[in-house]
Amino acid sequence: MVTAGASLEEARELAERALAFHVEGLIDDGEAVPAPTSLKQVVADPVNRELTTIMVPLRTR
Template sequence: MAEYIALIHKDAESDFGVSFPDLPGCVTAGATLDEARAMAAEALALHIEGMIEDGEAIPEPSSLTVIMKERENRDAVAVLVPGPTKPARAVRVNITLPEDALHAIDRYAERHGLSRSGMIVAAAKRMMDAA
C-alpha cells in the first residue's frame, strides 16, 4: 500500500494532533511526538480497514505539493505514514456490552474519527501491547 501524508500540529495547551488530508475523519493524537507518529500509523490502518469493510474506494495519496497548497496545512509538520501492506479481512463478531459502555464507546469513537469497531480494536491493541 502507498504512503500517506499525515500532518502533525500542536497547540500550546494540547497533545500533538494528527490528521490525514487525503482521508477526512482520519485523526488521532499523542502526548509526545513519537506517540503521535505511532498512533498515526494505527489510525491510518484502522481507517483504511473501515473503508474496505464499508466498500469505499481507497484514495490515492496526494503529493506534498498539493497538500501544502492549502493554507491551513502550512502550520503543520508533514510526515509520511505507510498504509497497511495487506488489508486485513474483516470478520463480523457478536458481543454483549452494557448499554452505558456502548454509548461511551460510540461517543469516544465519534470524537476521534473512528468507527465503533475501529475504536474497540485500537483499545484492545493498546491493552495487548501494554501487557
C-alpha cells in the same frame, strides 16, 4: 487526518494506526480507497501551514 502525541514518535505511531483503521473501514464498507495525497499537495493547502506534516506508510494486517 490529524493526530497528536506526547512526542513526534507517538504522533507518528497514532497516525499509522488511524490510517490503517480508516482504510480498513473503507474496505469493510465497500468504498474505494483513494490514492495517497502527495506531500506537495498537503503543504500547499493553506489550512496545513500551521501544522507539522509527516508522511506515514499504510500498514495493513
